[in-house]
Amino acid sequence: MNKLIPAIVSDIxxxxxRGKSIIPNxxxxxxxxxxxxxxxGSRHNIRIPFYLLTxxxxxxxxxxxxxxxxxxxxxxxxxxIFLNYTPLRPIMNxxxxxxxxxxxxxxxxxxxxxxxxxxxxxxxxxxxxxDQVAFKQYDPEMIRQYEADIxxxxxxxxxxKQIEAVFIVxxxxxxxxxxxxxxxxxxVNKDIPIYVVNNDxxxxxxxxxxxxxxxxxxxxxxxxxxKEYNINPNIIYYGKPSLNTFRYVQSYIHEKHxxxxxxxxxxxxxxxxxxxxxxxxxxxxxVRSGVFRGGDNDPKDPGKYxxxxxxxxxxxxxxxxxxxxxx
Ligand SMILES: [Mg+2]
Numbered sequence: 001m002n003k004l005i006p007a008i009v010s011d012i013x014x015x016x017x018r019g020k021s022i023i024p025n026x027x028x029x030x031x032x033x034x035x036x037x038x039x040x041g042s043r044h045n046i047r048i049p050f051y052l053l054t055x056x057x058x059x060x061x062x063x064x065x066x067x068x069x070x071x072x073x074x075x076x077x078x079x080x081i082f083l084n085y086t087p088l089r090p091i092m093n094x095x096x097x098x099x100x101x102x103x104x105x106x107x108x109x110x111x112x113x114x115x116x117x118x119x120x121x122x123x124x125x126x127x128x129x130x131d132q133v134a135f136k137q138y139d140p141e142m143i144r145q146y147e148a149d150i151x152x153x154x155x156x157x158x159x160x161k162q163i164e165a166v167f168i169v170x171x172x173x174x175x176x177x178x179x180x181x182x183x184x185x186x187x188v189n190k191d192i193p194i195y196v197v198n199n200d201x202x203x204x205x206x207x208x209x210x211x212x213x214x215x216x217x218x219x220x221x222x223x224x225x226x227k228e229y230n231i232n233p234n235i236i237y238y239g240k241p242s243l244n245t246f247r248y249v250q251s252y253i254h255e256k257h258x259x260x261x262x263x264x265x266x267x268x269x270x271x272x273x274x275x276x277x278x279x280x281x282x283x284x285x286x287v288r289s290g291v292f293r294g295g296d297n298d299p300k301d302p303g304k305y306x307x308x309x310x311x312x313x314x315x316x317x318x319x320x321x322x323x324x325x326x327x
Pocket of ligand 1: 011012015269290
């Protein structure tokens with residue numbers, strides 16, 4: 001009989017690392033999950049599928065794996081990592097031969113190319129070349145560079161085409177350009193899909209007071225489009241805790257591995273990691289090594305289990321599943 005095997009999905013920041021430092025013992029757990037076999041008493045060659053799911057992005061999955069490996073001494077590969085835009089890859093694939101706008105901070109051109117997009121403008125390129133905002137000085141050298149980049153992508157065959165979708169793949173930091181350009185596109189085509197990869201309203205990080213996060217940009221855009229143009233934009237939400245993201249990860253795991261039983265989610269953020277896991281029905285483990293520092297459990301988005309850290313979460317899962325590491 002083939003006993004079902006659990007899979008583990010973990011958040012990164014606040015569980016594995018905090019900024020650039022390892023959270024104690026998380027490297028030991030990672031090493032075991034990536035390299036060891038487990039036994040359930042009768043089978044001794046069990047591997048536990050282990051994936052990372054983060055609302056971070058702004059780089060490729062390979063870069064994220066490499067930077068994490070540098071910090072942790074681990075051997076994550078690109079396909080261990082789901083960044084905020086990773087679940088959009090199949091949708092981006094449908095836009096391979098169509099014109100799109102890609103927005104947000106980070107390495108947009110590299111992300112677009114890594115997602116096999118051919119005909120795209122980054123928000124900086126589009127804004128500087130076709131939709132400049134008032135009072136901003138545009139460096140002629142930078143404009144020449146944008147023109148050269150676009151030429152290299154053979155964009156002239158798209159010259160008379162409309163932009164068909166907007167992908168905001170990381171926090172927009174140039175709000176004015178983004179709001180203006182996206183609003184102008186929506187005015188021409190009110191149904192244009194706008195994909196966003198994060199809906200957090202604030203984030204804490206190292207700051208004394210919480211900072212406005214991606215979600216406030218989307219709310220601003222919606223509000224402007226409604227108030228000024230009476231348009232309800234077609235926004236499609238991804239990123240934790242959206243069901244779109246959790247469903248994508250679940251299908252991916254079932255596609256890659258046979259006999260998957262429970263998928264466990266380990267996270268430090270009740271409103272994102274735990275809410276998403278609880279909504280899709282994965283057993284959730286809330287750790288105390290990051291955002292959550294509360295009492296027994298989070299009142300709004302309670303973890304199924306509350307544990308100290310990744311090590312405790314890992315031991316709990318092994319115990320629940322009757323698994324032991326093969327030394
Ligand atoms: Mg976190």
